[in-house]
Amino acid sequence: MRRVTIKDVAAAAGVSIGTASKALNGQGKLRAETRDRVAQAAERLGFAPNTLAQALLAGRSYTVGLITTDSFGRFSIPVMLGAEDALGTGLISVFMCDTRDDPDRERRYIEMLTARRVDGLIVTGRRIEPRPAVQADPNIPVVYAMTQPDGEGAAVLPDDQGGGRIAAEHLIAIGRRRVAHITGPERFLAARLRARGFQAALGAAGVESCGAARFGEWSERWGREAAGQLLADRPDAIFCGNDQIARGVADTLRAVGRRIPEDVALVGFDNWAPMALGALPPLSSVDMRLEEVGRVAAEHLLAAIGGERLRGVHKVPSQLVVRESSGG
Amino acid sequence: MRRVTIKDVAAAAGVSIGTASKALNGQGKLRAETRDRVAQAAERLGFAPNTLAQALLAGRSYTVGLITTDSFGRFSIPVMLGAEDALGTGLISVFMCDTRDDPDRERRYIEMLTARRVDGLIVTGRRIEPRPAVQADPNIPVVYAMTQPDGEGAAVLPDDQGGGRIAAEHLIAIGRRRVAHITGPERFLAARLRARGFQAALGAAGVESCGAARFGEWSERWGREAAGQLLADRPDAIFCGNDQIARGVADTLRAVGRRIPEDVALVGFDNWAPMALGALPPLSSVDMRLEEVGRVAAEHLLAAIGGERLRGVHKVPSQLVVRESSGG
């Protein structure tokens, strides 16, 4: 039950293994008839070259490691899919590694991936704040996606600030003038950036913010609570730091009889389908295009593997998806 | 900038490469002093054996392929994490492959994984109904997780029927006697099994079901709608086929002033944290223990790689997580 090797193909075609290899790869000088004979033998025997042998010879494995600290949750998954997409078409396979936020696990994974001679590493996370750089062999290129390293290095991030901006522009465009912001903990860089972009766009349009940004948690509970506090200010639009907060806000508004979007327009963030679509009414939401983040990260990694020297942070523009909660 | 190989270690330690290999692997007859010298040289040079070369020689790669048709969504992810967990401790790495439900992509992935000489395959999906078996080399073991093959083969599934049963038992135990069921489309095997387990447990306890199971969609919208239809029957408990339906039901109940859990107890399914915890009140829910499904699948695969012959379907018991919506 041995695997069929190029040796078997060569024997079946009555040529040497070198010739068989050339025939299959279109190399060297061979008669067309010989090429055909080898190709047919390979076909008949179901030959597929052993990637391990190719990799050993080529000095690279056509694999990359994908490291996440996120247990592949909400954010890593789309990034991962985008990355896999970009790599898969280039015929590079992905090793999946979940560090569970344990530096020791991370170290072991990196050693393992190095021993497997991966061509590169993609590191993803659930927060965009700088994290300690991974300690990898310096000639293995690394790209960070949805997270960034402490020192220098290449990173691809969503544009949170831009996301805040387009949310504000949208609410202004539909005529709202008493616009509030409820979001997650201030210690999250993403929360601060979204708030900053939002406020800046309001300022640029000459619209006054309805109170300062309210920082709290990323939960529905906080959305319900903050919306209650905000009611006295009579906002006609609320921009929420994520979709869960927006759902909490919607709950409170409905409970006190404020109509969405007629009385208060609502915009969420993340465009997390089950949350945004299931809400009553379905939520407008800023989409960070995480798949695109992953795709771009993978493309940068491919470039780096190809020898290009890259660094710095690349931001992927966010996109507003308008649904009923802001008037669609 | 070449990678350090065992040749370098051997040279540094002043021995042959065979001896160096034996020293590092504890094989052969060597003086303790020699072993130490080699170990120190390896340490100093930062040597790690090239896994590709080892794999080529051993005829196996210590990798497995993880194939999903689910775009790594709600269900595959926990399965995948469990699997990675079980494999990682056995020092097997995982190739991630997302077929996007495209049979052609699946075929290409399988070819690729075969060429990479994976030791085995795990196939996961988002539905438990039988699917066409993957067309892999017959001496690569395959285990299905959260899905099962058409013909024979090893599969690990959640126990949907048992999940329905424990939901019913719980509602009966807290004294409910007018118990209804709202769930997803009847064409889903999981929906039918959950309903069957639920009804059977009611019957066994001599409790009459409050109307037949209502099949519909897996959405909040359907939950809201079905709850409205159900109100006339005055149920004192509703078991929902997933957490999204349960949230929809809760919305409607709240809207008409029925208290949860005092007037109507609610139990969902999936125990999807952001849904179940964010709900008002937080949902009791049946947890399929998908990580365990993945872990068991991986363990079965390891056994199969080790030469054991396994087949048949293994079901992982579900677990009820009680929260406020059913009285906790």
Next chain:
DNA sequence: CCATTCAAGGAATAGCTTTTCCTAGATGAG
């Protein structure tokens, strides 16, 4: 003192593919 055994480590092979270099035969030119 010689023959045998043992300890320690070296040499070579296998695993599979690709590529470089080389050879044998054929063809063309002079």
Next chain:
DNA sequence: CTCATCTAGGAAAAGCTATTCCTTGAATGG
């Protein structure tokens, strides 16, 4: 007819490790 050139394909090396078999020197037994 001889030499140069070309064509088609073979032989061998490289990539790295683990293992089997072999060699050398020392030690032991008779």
